Amino acid sequence: MTVHSFTVKTIEGNDVQLSEYEGKVLLIVNTASKCGLTPQYEGLQELYRTLEEQPFEILGFPCNQFGSQEPGSEEEIQSFCSLNYGVDFPMFSKIDVNGDDAHPLYKYLTYEAPEVEHGDIPWNFTKFLVDKSGNVVKRYSPETEPLELKKHVEGML
Structure with a gap:
């Protein structure tokens, strides 16, 4: 099993099999619009733009589990x-990333993250780096700025 084994819903409500991202390095992030870390969207977008010609994707998963900081609808979040x-x-x-109702992808990510990084997601903007084959390579804390990951991503491309 890899990240590519999962099906998720786009913010527009369409099913997507993550196998569509096979051959690409992925950065998977749980996000929120009303969080102190929300400005990380800017860094994520800059990282995405910088590497857009490469086999790289950022996948954002809104989550309302931390301080109800993502209360809006999918349409409001997208806007x-x-x-x-x-x-x-x-x-x-929008998904849950912890607990009984956690999305299966996040149950997998938190279990598969290497070394001592197992366990619940502590807050919004926790990041998982996934290789081209769908294996979880590294988990980064919410405080890790997206642009700090550029060298890690480039090393995997």
Whole structure:
């Protein structure tokens, strides 16, 4: 099993099999629009733009589990991200990342992250780096700025 084994819903409500991203390095991030870390959307978009010619994708998963900081509808989230940060990387439906109702993808990510990085997601903007084959390579804390990951991503391309 790899990340490519999962099906997720786009923010528009369409099913997407993550196998469509096979051959690309992925950065998977749980996001929120009303969080102190929300300005990381800017860094994520800059990283995405910088590497857009490469086999690289950022996948954003809105989550309302931390301080109810993502209360809006999918349409409101999409509009916020586009208008405020020019986000054009793929965004997906709002999900839970912890607990019994956690999306299966996030159960997998938190289990498969190497070394001592297992366990619940602590906050919005936790990042997972996934290789071209769909294997979880590294988990980064919410405080890790997206542009700090550029060298890691480039090393995997």
